Every structure is written in structure tokens, then in C-alpha cells.
Amino acid sequence: AMAAMYQAKRAGGHFVLHEARTEPLDPQMLSLTAELRSAIDRDELLLFLQPIVTADTRRLVGAECLVRWQHPRRGLLPPGEFVPRAERSGLIVPLSDWVMREALTIAANLRACGQDLRLSVNVSRRALTEPGFADLMTRYLAERAIPADRLMLELTEQTLMSDEPAGRAVMGQLQAAGVGVAIDDFGTGHSQLAYLKSLPVAQIKIDKSFVSDVTTSSTDFAIVRALVELAHALDIQVVAEGIEQETQAQALAGIGCDLLQGYLIGRPMPVDAFRAWIEQPAQ
Numbered sequence: 001a002m003a004a005m006y007q008a009k010r011a012g013g014h015f016v017l018h019e020a021r022t023e024p025l026d027p028q029m030l031s032l033t034a035e036l037r038s039a040i041d042r043d044e045l046l047l048f049l050q051p052i053v054t055a056d057t058r059r060l061v062g063a064e065c066l067v068r069w070q071h072p073r074r075g076l077l078p079p080g081e082f083v084p085r086a087e088r089s090g091l092i093v094p095l096s097d098w099v100m101r102e103a104l105t106i107a108a109n110l111r112a113c114g115q116d117l118r119l120s121v122n123v124s125r126r127a128l129t130e131p132g133f134a135d136l137m138t139r140y141l142a143e144r145a146i147p148a149d150r151l152m153l154e155l156t157e158q159t160l161m162s163d164e165p166a167g168r169a170v171m172g173q174l175q176a177a178g179v180g181v182a183i184d185d186f187g188t189g190h191s192q193l194a195y196l197k198s199l200p201v202a203q204i205k206i207d208k209s210f211v212s213d214v215t216t217s218s219t220d221f222a223i224v225r226a227l228v229e230l231a232h233a234l235d236i237q238v239v240a241e242g243i244e245q246e247t248q249a250q251a252l253a254g255i256g257c258d259l260l261q262g263y264l265i266g267r268p269m270p271v272d273a274f275r276a277w278i279e280q281p282a283q
């Protein structure tokens with residue numbers, strides 16, 4: 001605790017004092033939050049890509065961008081270690097901006113190599129409802145000559161529910177611009193299925209907690225099957241995420257899931273590894 005305290009002091013400056021207002025009792029958190037601010041400028045963040053394939057022929061159609069922090073002392077940090085803190089401190093806005101520009105730059109580079117993939121990017125509520133968000137997306141796409149339908153924004157049910165009018169307005173703008181919206185971790189929130197018919201949703205991502213039990217639990221199997229049927233009736237594409245076993249992939253393809261994502265298909269990986277993965281004969 002003393003070491004953490006010392007680090008917090010060393011991180012120093014008015015940032016720490018400023019952040020202290022949100023989380024006054026956790027110096028470790030203060031330190032990391034202060035460091036994250038400069039990490040964005042110092043180019044310590046990176047995006048991993050995880051492949052998304054069609055369920056029937058396992059053809060590569062897209063990838064989800066997942067942020068990592070290459071911390072100078074702590075090593076490679078998963079998003080769980082810093083994204084929630086960034087959300088609480090407001091740093092999520094510059095962080096999301098970095099993620100978006102980086103993802104679209106990667107998309108442009110892949111396109112230049114003949115890979116026409118749809119990249120999915122996770123967006124927090126705070127970033128989504130930042131004024132001018134949809135216009136900024138349109139600008140970033142145009143600057144890189146990427147068609148809007150090559151971008152999919154992943155929002156959670158909580159994001160959709162927590163600030164409905166604001167979220168709804170942005171989603172309408174995004175839809176008008178041609179950007180797709182996916183509902184992430186589908187089935188884990190307080191699902192109000194009614195919003196599916198009133199919001200412009202292109203995709204739902206069935207959470208891995210359902211996927212992992214789909215071959216062993218007849219209840220989960222029935223739930224997923226019903227969700228797929230509902231989604232398809234509303235013209236919404238279904239992605240099953242967290243697929244680790246071949247039996248799961250087959251069950252989900254059998255139920256009619258459109259796309260698959262998970263360690264079985266490919267782990268999240270740095271861009272170079274992702275490019276190498278694309279070249280594999282197996283792929």
C-alpha cells in the first residue's frame with residue numbers, strides 16, 4: 001500500500017488531485033489513471049484483433065478490436081485493468097477516440113492489402129453520448145476512405161438502457177451515416193427485448209455465458225435458439241462469442257447463428273499476427 005501511495009505521489013501533479021474527487025481512497029487507482037492519461041500520448045496502447053467468421057463456411061468477414069496497454073513496468077494489461085477506471089475518470093473519451101482512429105487506420109491498411117473486413121469497436125456510453133460523436137465517426141471514415149458499413153460499434157445493453165434518449169439520437173445518426181450497431185453481451189443485461197424493434201440494431205452478440213453451456217444445458221440451447229429466431233425475424237444478424245469448442249461451434253451453426261467468434265476460431269492478436277493468421281492455409 002505504501003508503494004502504491006508513493007507511486008501515486010510520484011505520478012503527482014494536478015491530475016492526481018483532480019482524479020481524487022472521483023475515487024479518493026485508492027492511490028493505486030489514482031496512479032494508474034494518471035499514467036493512463038500520458039499512455040495515450042506515449043503510444044503505449046495497442047489494439048488486438050480477434051477474427052469473426054461465418055458460421056457455415058468459417059470464412060473471415062471481420063474482427064473485433066480489443067484494446068491493450070503495454071505498460072512500461074506492469075507489462076501487457078488487459079482492458080479490465082484500465083477501461084473501467086477510464087470510464088469513471090472521464091479518460092474514456094480520449095481513450096475511445098484513440099481506439100477509433102487506430103481501428104480505422106488498421107482497417108484502411110488491411111483494405112490496402114485487399115482485406116475488406118468489417119471491424120467492430122467497443123464503445124462506452126460516455127464516449128457514445130459525447131457531443132458530436134456521430135459526426136466524428138463520419139469524418140474519421142471519410143479521411144481514410146472507408147465505407148461506413150465496414151464499421152460496427154459494439155454497445156452493451158446497459159449502455160442502451162442507461163441513457164436512452166441520448167443513445168437513441170446518436171444511434172439514429174449512426175444508422176443514417178451507414179455505421180452498424182451491435183448489442184454486446186446480449187442476454188446478460190436486463191433484457192428489454194422491445195428495444196430491438198425500435199432501435200437500429202444490425203447485430204446482436206450472444207454472450208459467452210450462453211455459448212459455454214449451449215451443448216450441456218437444454219435451457220441455454222432453447223434460449224439461444226429463441227434469440228436467433230427473434231433476431232432473424234427483425235433482420236438482425238447473430239454473432240456467437242466465446243466459442244472455445246468445436247461442439248459449441250457446430251451447435252450454434254445448427255441453431256442458425258450467422259457468425260462465430262472465440263478462441264477456437266482465433267485468439268485476439270496483434271495486427272501483425274492477425275495478418276499472418278489470415279495467410280495460414282487452414283484459414
Ligand code: C2E
Nearest residue numbers: 066067078079080083099122123124242243244262263268
Ligand atoms: P467484450 O467486448 O465482451 O470482448 C470479448 C472478451 O472476451 C475479450 O476480452 C476477449 O479476449 C474475450 N474472449 C474472446 N474469445 C474468447 C473465448 O473463446 N473464451 C474466453 N474465455 N474469452 C474470450 P478482453 O480483450 O479482455 O476485453 C474485455 C472487455 O473489455 C471487452 O469485453 C470490452 O467490454 C472491454 N473492451 C475491450 N476493448 C475495449 C475498447 O477499446 N473500448 C472499450 N470501451 N471497452 C473495451
Ligand code: CA
Nearest residue numbers: 043044045046
Ligand atoms: Ca501504436
Ligand code: CA
Nearest residue numbers: 064122154184
Ligand atoms: Ca465487444
Ligand code: CA
Nearest residue numbers: 184185205241
Ligand atoms: Ca462481448
